[in-house]
Amino acid sequence: MINNQANLNPKLFLEDIEQVPTRNGYGEGLVLAGEEDKNVVALCADLTESTRTQAFAEKFPERFFEVGVAEQNLVTVASGLAAAGKIPFTTSYSTFSPGRNWEQIRTTICYNNQPVKIIGSHAGISVGPDGATHQALEDLALMRALPNMVVISPADAIEAKKATQAIARNGKPTYLRLSRDKVPVITTEQNPFEIGKAEVFYEGKDVTIIACGQMVYRALLAAKELEEHKISVRVINCHTIKPLDKKTILKAAEETGAIVTVEEHQVTGGLGGAISELVSQNYPVPIKIIGIQDRFGESGEPNELLEKFGLTVENIKKAVIEVLRKKT
Amino acid sequence: MLSAPEIKKLEETANNIREDIIKMLVEAGSGHSAGPLGMEDIFTALYFQILNIDPKNPNMPDRDRLVLSNGHICPVLYATMAHRGFFPISELNSLRKLGSRLQGHPHREALLGLETTSGPLGSGLSQACGMALAGRLDNAKWRVYALLSDGEHDEGNTWEAIMFAGKYKLHNLTALVDRNNIQIDGFTEDVMPLDDLKKKYEAFNWHVLEIDGHNIQAIIDAFGEAETIFERPTVIIAHTIPGKGVDFMEGHFEWHGSPPGTIQPVGAPAKGQQAKIALAELRTLGGKIKSEHE
Numbered sequence: 001m002i003n004n005q006a007n008l009n010p011k012l013f014l015e016d017i018e019q020v021p022t023r024n025g026y027g028e029g030l031v032l033a034g035e036e037d038k039n040v041v042a043l044c045a046d047l048t049e050s051t052r053t054q055a056f057a058e059k060f061p062e063r064f065f066e067v068g069v070a071e072q073n074l075v076t077v078a079s080g081l082a083a084a085g086k087i088p089f090t091t092s093y094s095t096f097s098p099g100r101n102w103e104q105i106r107t108t109i110c111y112n113n114q115p116v117k118i119i120g121s122h123a124g125i126s127v128g129p130d131g132a133t134h135q136a137l138e139d140l141a142l143m144r145a146l147p148n149m150v151v152i153s154p155a156d157a158i159e160a161k162k163a164t165q166a167i168a169r170n171g172k173p174t175y176l177r178l179s180r181d182k183v184p185v186i187t188t189e190q191n192p193f194e195i196g197k198a199e200v201f202y203e204g205k206d207v208t209i210i211a212c213g214q215m216v217y218r219a220l221l222a223a224k225e226l227e228e229h230k231i232s233v234r235v236i237n238c239h240t241i242k243p244l245d246k247k248t249i250l251k252a253a254e255e256t257g258a259i260v261t262v263e264e265h266q267v268t269g270g271l272g273g274a275i276s277e278l279v280s281q282n283y284p285v286p287i288k289i290i291g292i293q294d295r296f297g298e299s300g301e302p303n304e305l306l307e308k309f310g311l312t313v314e315n316i317k318k319a320v321i322e323v324l325r326k327k328t
Numbered sequence: 329m330l331s332a333p334e335i336k337k338l339e340e341t342a343n344n345i346r347e348d349i350i351k352m353l354v355e356a357g358s359g360h361s362a363g364p365l366g367m368e369d370i371f372t373a374l375y376f377q378i379l380n381i382d383p384k385n386p387n388m389p390d391r392d393r394l395v396l397s398n399g400h401i402c403p404v405l406y407a408t409m410a411h412r413g414f415f416p417i418s419e420l421n422s423l424r425k426l427g428s429r430l431q432g433h434p435h436r437e438a439l440l441g442l443e444t445t446s447g448p449l450g451s452g453l454s455q456a457c458g459m460a461l462a463g464r465l466d467n468a469k470w471r472v473y474a475l476l477s478d479g480e481h482d483e484g485n486t487w488e489a490i491m492f493a494g495k496y497k498l499h500n501l502t503a504l505v506d507r508n509n510i511q512i513d514g515f516t517e518d519v520m521p522l523d524d525l526k527k528k529y530e531a532f533n534w535h536v537l538e539i540d541g542h543n544i545q546a547i548i549d550a551f552g553e554a555e556t557i558f559e560r561p562t563v564i565i566a567h568t569i570p571g572k573g574v575d576f577m578e579g580h581f582e583w584h585g586s587p588p589g590t591i592q593p594v595g596a597p598a599k600g601q602q603a604k605i606a607l608a609e610l611r612t613l614g615g616k617i618k619s620e621h622e
Binding site: 041062063065067068070072073076077078079080081082083084085086088103104107108111112113 | 393395435436437443444445446447448450451454455456457458459460461462463465466484485488489491492496
């Protein structure tokens with residue numbers, strides 16, 4: 001059942017639940033962060049409107065820098081700004097940043113330890129018609145492997161807004177993953193958000209689904225349907241992929257004995273990888289990773305693609321049954 | 329203008345530091361030789377004359393920022409910083425050793441006084457641009473100095489930064505290109521032609537100066553002129569001789585990435601003699617003066 005302390009959207013399981021892209025939440029959060037701290041600056045690589053950096057650029061024109069289509073320069077200029085006391089937010093699409101400029105992020109931001117924020121919009125297969133070139137499915141793996149980097153994939157627009165404000169204050173290199181398409185708003189302003197703290201959204205004892213990004217919504221739908229079949233499912237919103245909330249995840253392994261992970265990312269190196277690394281070494285239980293199976297996406301409508309690539313409520317339910325069978 | 333004795337003193341300082349560069353490289357057994365020797369006059373001018381810095385207070389908020397983009401020439405940075413008082417000269421022997429503050433390529437968090445971590449080429453000028461932007465936002469008086477190699481102009485990131493600095497008219501930024509014409513695989517104009525570098529920078533709205541990178545007075549004058557240029561960044565294309573001061577190294581790209589005693593190019597002294605000969609030449613300025621050690 002729903003964890004009431006999570007203060008989720010009362011319309012969570014209704015047809016008319018509000019739908020907003022997480023990039024919109026980022027845009028709002030960035031303006032709030034800019035109001036809170038005058039050292040917040042923003043840079044964009046020719047995608048100011050679609051990454052929702054526009055509102056900040058209009059409100060604080062002197063603190064906004066248009067870099068042009070140059071993602072390597074985007075993050076290295078940001079590194080210099082951070083070195084001189086600024087809190088730079090850099091925005092592009094995930095395939096370009098952190099895709100194209102990984103080494104610059106590694107050396108001048110992570111190793112150099114400057115608190116630059118890498119905002120990767122248009123992550124996941126749900127980018128849709130633009131096709132595989134623009135559907136980042138490897139970004140979590142790229143960023144998670146870097147020392148000093150914090151990695152966050154918010155579940156909805158409200159969480160994206162809170163995450164944006166939180167990372168402006170965290171003083172660390174940080175990657176924030178955003179989606180292009182509208183996704184259901186499952187949280188509320190009252191829902192707590194803390195970097196590195198996974199939230200139990202649904203209480204259960206037989207099995208745990210750990211999800212991030214818009215897959216949290218589908219995990220909740222699966223849990224509700226399974227509950228009707230007397231399977232008690234815990235759902236954890238693991239918005240922070242690094243650092244992982246070890247306590248909450250290992251507690252779930254121990255108490256429920258089986259885990260399914262769900263992400264809009266390759267099954268290699270993302271959320272499922274992170275959970276497997278933690279659980280296998282500390283409290284091994286059966287795990288099933290749902291994600292993109294080592295292949296590229298393609299053009300199509302977001303829901304068609306999520307269906308074709310298996311990121312569905314049905315598949316989550318099947319995976320739950322599978323891990324339950326393996327439970328000793 | 330500095331007086332003739334003052335210039336001479338800086339030249340002597342540069343040569344003394346060159347000796348330490350050779351010694352630290354020999355001790356380390358690996359590292360880059362040609363670039364550091366070629367850039368010592370410029371580093372001496374910067375650290376002993378141009379930069380507003382305080383070795384006792386390396387994080388001084390209004391300090392000038394020096395960004396070394398081509399981190400592989402860090403022996404010249406470390407040796408000059410040590411002579412300027414940032415840390416003991418004896419520590420130069422720890423270059424590239426386990427636990428050393430003097431990493432094989434500079435790491436900001438390892439040593440106070442470093443502004444960036446660098447090594448992978450092409451990203452220093454962008455970082456300098458970011459610092460210059462931040463300084464301007466804060467109405468700060470400090471300036472940013474970016475030191476680049478010519479070879480790293482092969483990198484797209486370098487040109488992205490050149491465009492950016494021109495667009496934002498970063499007149500509190502002075503870049504200096506070490507135009508020594510060599511890179512690892514050979515001469516720059518064979519590997520990937522860069523000329524006419526002056527015209528290229530001018531086309532991106534930079535103020536361009538070209539100097540002899542071994543003429544201390546010319547180096548100081550150029551940095552001074554850069555401060556007077558408004559609404560445009562300045563680049564100083566400094567023509568330097570790789571391996572400057574050591575006859576068998578000067579102009580030979582083979583010494584780009586190797587210390588004395590590790591390679592045997594045609595015409596060079598025997599490996600075992602290279603370090604000794606290099607030091608003797610530096611002490612006597614190629615036989616032009618009598619060494620104080622003799």
